[in-house]
Amino acid sequence: MDTSKVRNAADVEQVVRAAIASDQPLEIIGHGSKRLIGQPMATNALLDLSELNAVTAYEPNELIITVQAGAPLADVQSLIDSKNQQFAFEPVDTSALLGTPGTGTIGGMIGAGLAGPRRIKAGGARDHLLGAHAVSGFGDSFKTGGRVVKNVTGYDLCKLLAGSWGTLAVMTEVTLKVMPKPESERTLVLRSLDDVTANRAMTAALGSPFDVSGAAHLPSSAFRPASEALAGLGSPGQAVTLLRLEGIAASAAHRAVSLGKSLAPFGGVEILHDGASAAIWSSIRDVQPFAAGGALGAWPVWRIVCPPASGGALGQALARDSGGDVIYDWGGGLIWAALPPKSDAHAALVRQRVDAAGGHATLIRASEQVRRQVDVFHPQAGGLAGLSERVRLSFDPKNILNRGRLIRAVAT
Amino acid sequence: MAVMMPAADQAVLGRRGAIVAALRAIVPGEGVIDTPAEMIPYESDGLMAYRQPPMVVVLPDTTEQVSKVLKYCFEQGIKVVPRGSGTSLSGGALPLADGVLLGLGKFKRIREIDFDNRVVVTEPGVTNLAISQAVAHAGFYYAPDPSSQIACSIGGNVAENSGGVHCLKYGMTTNNVLGCEIVLITGEILRIGGKSAETSGYDVMGIITGSEGLLGVITEITVRILQKPETARALMVGFAQVEAAGQCVAEIIGAGIIPGGMEMMDKPAIHAAEAFVHAGYPLDVEALLIIELDGPGVEVDELIRRVEAIAQSCGSTSCRISNSEAERNLFWAGRKAAFPAVGRISPDYLCMDGTIPRGALPKALARIRDLSAKYDLRVANVFHAGDGNLHPLILYDANQPGEMERAEAFGADILRCCVELGGVLTGEHGVGIEKRDLMPEMFSEIDLNQQQRLKCAFDAQGLLNPGKVFPTLHRCAELGRVHVHGGKLAFPELPRF
Numbered sequence: 051m052d053t054s055k056v057r058n059a060a061d062v063e064q065v066v067r068a069a070i071a072s073d074q075p076l077e078i079i080g081h082g083s084k085r086l087i088g089q090p091m092a093t094n095a096l097l098d099l100s101e102l103n104a105v106t107a108y109e110p111n112e113l114i115i116t117v118q119a120g121a122p123l124a125d126v127q128s129l130i131d132s133k134n135q136q137f138a139f140e141p142v143d144t145s146a147l148l149g150t151p152g153t154g155t156i157g158g159m160i161g162a163g164l165a166g167p168r169r170i171k172a173g174g175a176r177d178h179l180l181g182a183h184a185v186s187g188f189g190d191s192f193k194t195g196g197r198v199v200k201n202v203t204g205y206d207l208c209k210l211l212a213g214s215w216g217t218l219a220v221m222t223e224v225t226l227k228v229m230p231k232p233e234s235e236r237t238l239v240l241r242s243l244d245d246v247t248a249n250r251a252m253t254a255a256l257g258s259p260f261d262v263s264g265a266a267h268l269p270s271s272a273f274r275p276a277s278e279a280l281a282g283l284g285s286p287g288q289a290v291t292l293l294r295l296e297g298i299a300a301s302a303a304h305r306a307v308s309l310g311k312s313l314a315p316f317g318g319v320e321i322l323h324d325g326a327s328a329a330i331w332s333s334i335r336d337v338q339p340f341a342a343g344g345a346l347g348a349w350p351v352w353r354i355v356c357p358p359a360s361g362g363a364l365g366q367a368l369a370r371d372s373g374g375d376v377i378y379d380w381g382g383g384l385i386w387a388a389l390p391p392k393s394d395a396h397a398a399l400v401r402q403r404v405d406a407a408g409g410h411a412t413l414i415r416a417s418e419q420v421r422r423q424v425d426v427f428h429p430q431a432g433g434l435a436g437l438s439e440r441v442r443l444s445f446d447p448k449n450i451l452n453r454g455r456l457i458r459a460v461a462t
Numbered sequence: 463m464a465v466m467m468p469a470a471d472q473a474v475l476g477r478r479g480a481i482v483a484a485l486r487a488i489v490p491g492e493g494v495i496d497t498p499a500e501m502i503p504y505e506s507d508g509l510m511a512y513r514q515p516p517m518v519v520v521l522p523d524t525t526e527q528v529s530k531v532l533k534y535c536f537e538q539g540i541k542v543v544p545r546g547s548g549t550s551l552s553g554g555a556l557p558l559a560d561g562v563l564l565g566l567g568k569f570k571r572i573r574e575i576d577f578d579n580r581v582v583v584t585e586p587g588v589t590n591l592a593i594s595q596a597v598a599h600a601g602f603y604y605a606p607d608p609s610s611q612i613a614c615s616i617g618g619n620v621a622e623n624s625g626g627v628h629c630l631k632y633g634m635t636t637n638n639v640l641g642c643e644i645v646l647i648t649g650e651i652l653r654i655g656g657k658s659a660e661t662s663g664y665d666v667m668g669i670i671t672g673s674e675g676l677l678g679v680i681t682e683i684t685v686r687i688l689q690k691p692e693t694a695r696a697l698m699v700g701f702a703q704v705e706a707a708g709q710c711v712a713e714i715i716g717a718g719i720i721p722g723g724m725e726m727m728d729k730p731a732i733h734a735a736e737a738f739v740h741a742g743y744p745l746d747v748e749a750l751l752i753i754e755l756d757g758p759g760v761e762v763d764e765l766i767r768r769v770e771a772i773a774q775s776c777g778s779t780s781c782r783i784s785n786s787e788a789e790r791n792l793f794w795a796g797r798k799a800a801f802p803a804v805g806r807i808s809p810d811y812l813c814m815d816g817t818i819p820r821g822a823l824p825k826a827l828a829r830i831r832d833l834s835a836k837y838d839l840r841v842a843n844v845f846h847a848g849d850g851n852l853h854p855l856i857l858y859d860a861n862q863p864g865e866m867e868r869a870e871a872f873g874a875d876i877l878r879c880c881v882e883l884g885g886v887l888t889g890e891h892g893v894g895i896e897k898r899d900l901m902p903e904m905f906s907e908i909d910l911n912q913q914q915r916l917k918c919a920f921d922a923q924g925l926l927n928p929g930k931v932f933p934t935l936h937r938c939a940e941l942g943r944v945h946v947h948g949g950k951l952a953f954p955e956l957p958r959f
Contacts, residue, residue: 209668230718301761410662
């Protein structure tokens with residue numbers, strides 16, 4: 051397969067224009083850490099951005115960083131960490147879940163738009179992308195947004211680029227918001243709640259004034275191996291409900307006590323501090339319990355987003371009816387479901403239940419064979435599907451970029 | 463009028479009687495307004511220097527009526543301008559002589575309050591403040607708080623991606639809306655998103671937010687609500703130099719503190735506000751910062767101490783800290799009344815809305831001082847210092863020949879300066895007609911063409927709110943053409959594997 055390694059936006063324009071001329075659809079990759087997500091593509095050439103990887107400008111006092119799309123996420127994270135800053139939406143590292151090496155690039159982080167536990171408070175990748183330079187499927191470089199937080203000049207194309215899985219344009223450089231890291235954190239642990247009760251406890255916590263920045267539930271599980279960071283919480287046979295508080299030390303400590311009191315009807319709480327707390331949340335963020343190298347590594351994994359208060363009932367029913375295992379994040383608004391292997395990965399069951407709950411489901415991990423049989427991304431209602439297709443064509447009329455990744459019908 | 467609007471379609475105007483009759487068949491009773499006297503309130507929005515009576519006003523009260531009106535206009539090739547409360551400061555709701563003005567004022571009902579999912583489902587004509595009021599009894603509120611919040615509608619907030627003094631910590635409208643029901647110009651009704659944190663597929667909600675009524679007409683919105691912070695306190699800090707105040711803002715952020723709000727006023731703004739509301743502002747300073755910290759009491763008390771220390775190290779000349787809600791509100795009273803306060807000292811004023819990188823503040827203010835001398839017009843500056851959003855108020859007298867044109871030229875120069883300093887043309891008021899012709903200062907033709915192609919995906923005939931946002935209109939077919947450059951390239955300089 052042809053690979054074009056690009057070093058600047060002009061290179062990208064050239065490769066895309068040549069691809070248009072020869073009708074040769076391109077797969078856009080950085081480090082390829084998320085290549086296993088999506089429908090198998092109808093592409094026969096690679097556009098590799100890994101050498102377009104410079105940090106253009108980092109201005110801690112402006113709370114922004116401008117980087118080229120191929121910059122390694124891990125390097126950028128250590129750079130901003132050195133100034134005590136972070137990407138507040140907690141980008142998910144999918145390497146354990148997918149069994150691929152490396153955490154990928156900044157471009158992949160935005161293109162996938164997968165946010166971690168703090169999404170409930172800080173928003174998602176789409177909320178932190180302030181500006182972008184990109185090359186459309188017309189082969190033209192364009193820019194959108196800017197380098198400031200407050201900006202309503204023109205359409206906010208950044209929102210479309212985030213989570214578009216490389217199907218609209220090839221991002222070459224992005225400006226991202228960075229935020230101060232909290233000085234301290236606490237995690238409250240409630241034990242042995244069933245999923246629906248845990249959902250109620252998380253709803254109560256998120257409806258409190260204590261500024262909860264993480265709300266997750268790990269049900270009692272017959273399957274889940276003890277992942278290292280979670281092992282300290284006890285055996286997988288015992289359910290744990292976790293609530294995170296972050297901020298200056300005095301505040302986090304004060305809120306931990308107050309929240310614990312307000313949750314008394316759900317049982318006593320234990321409180322974990324800083325390092326122990328942080329390790330738990332990165333395990334949840336990265337879906338460690340369903341790691342590819344773990345006991346459920348061969349099972350397909352769904353990522354379900356739903357109205358948070360209905361998560362407990364939805365996840366419980368899915369686990370029961372499929373014989374699978376689930377974990378909850380975002381106060382019930384995000385369910386990761388590992389279901390026993392099946393030719394359709396239980397798509398019919400999942401989609402029926404998720405539709406009824408007003409949510410949507412993405413098959414985030416499955417074999418290529420299964421992904422050819424199943425709609426990986428949630429099918430949209432007719433009118434919205436039509437609009438989305440027109441939006442895509444407005445960026446990429448020749449269907450050159452990541453052809454077929456989002457919609458199965460296009461691939462076949 | 464200095465801004466050229468698309469030429470009126472005489473054929474459409476010639477059919478006015480039939481159009482009014484057709485709209486009456488869709489929206490019966492008083493929902494169609496066609497007499498000149500009754501249409502006067504709709505001639506203008508918050509950008510009052512521009513006025514234009516519409517061809518007809520229609521005020522539907524159901525989604526089905528909106529759909530039928532739009533479908534009729536689409537089939538008949540009639541332009542449509544949507545309008546909420548008409549508080550836009552950029553002329554987003556300025557009517558067209560040959561256009562239907564579609565008012566959403568009758569969509570006044572909050573449809574659902576769902577505390578468990580922390581959302582409110584509302585019709586677009588509900589005011590921003592009414593949402594917060596409807597959930598206040600349970601300790602919740604809707605975070606974005608544009609200063610027009612008692613009047614502006616939530617539909618208009620979505621159209622403009624409105625901000626407010628609390629966006630630094632809590633985000634703009636786009637960070638606080640989850641879904642909507644939208645009617646396309648074809649009459650097609652779509653539901654986007656809902657009570658979930660994310661929508662499926664492309665983030666269409668994200669692109670509708672801030673699209674200034676060019677993509678569709680919103681008939682329902684789902685917004686996030688937040689639990690009110692336990693407490694809020696404010697500091698009012700004076701500085702002898704603008705530079706020192708700017709340094710203080712940078713150091714607060716650099717110390718990892720994100721205040722709930724951080725506002726700056728310059729000397730003319732301080733004096734105008736103090737004369738109007740008597741908030742106790744120091745009159746001997748060049749710049750005043752109002753910094754609000756919110757959260758749990760212990761946190762706020764600690765952060766107040768830290769901010770006070772930073773202010774002192776930056777050379778503050780005065781510092782007052784609120785010890786009661788009454789005192790905190792008094793600190794804000796002057797800032798919140800800054801626009802009317804300036805209105806008292808000048809017959810007319812023009813409110814600008816650029817954003818700059820925080821660090822460029824002293825430079826921007828110096829440039830504005832120079833421009834003030836050049837144009838011989840006074841200016842007062844209020845500034846959302848935390849997020850770099852600058853609101854220079856240019857004072858002028860429309861009765862003096864040429865002053866309004868001079869004020870507009872001054873304003874345009876300020877916005878050019880914002881772009882030059884690494885900022886943008888508009889932080890929260892929108893492009894509308896006001897900044898439309900300045901768009902090329904920030905965007906190339908290719909950039910603007912990509913935005914207009916997106917418009918084509920929603921409205922291929924360009925019937926929704928034409929003449930706003932884009933300085934030049936192109937036909938969708940022309941924008942959609944792919945130009946093949948040079949055929950199959952070998953690009954020998956690239957490594958191939």
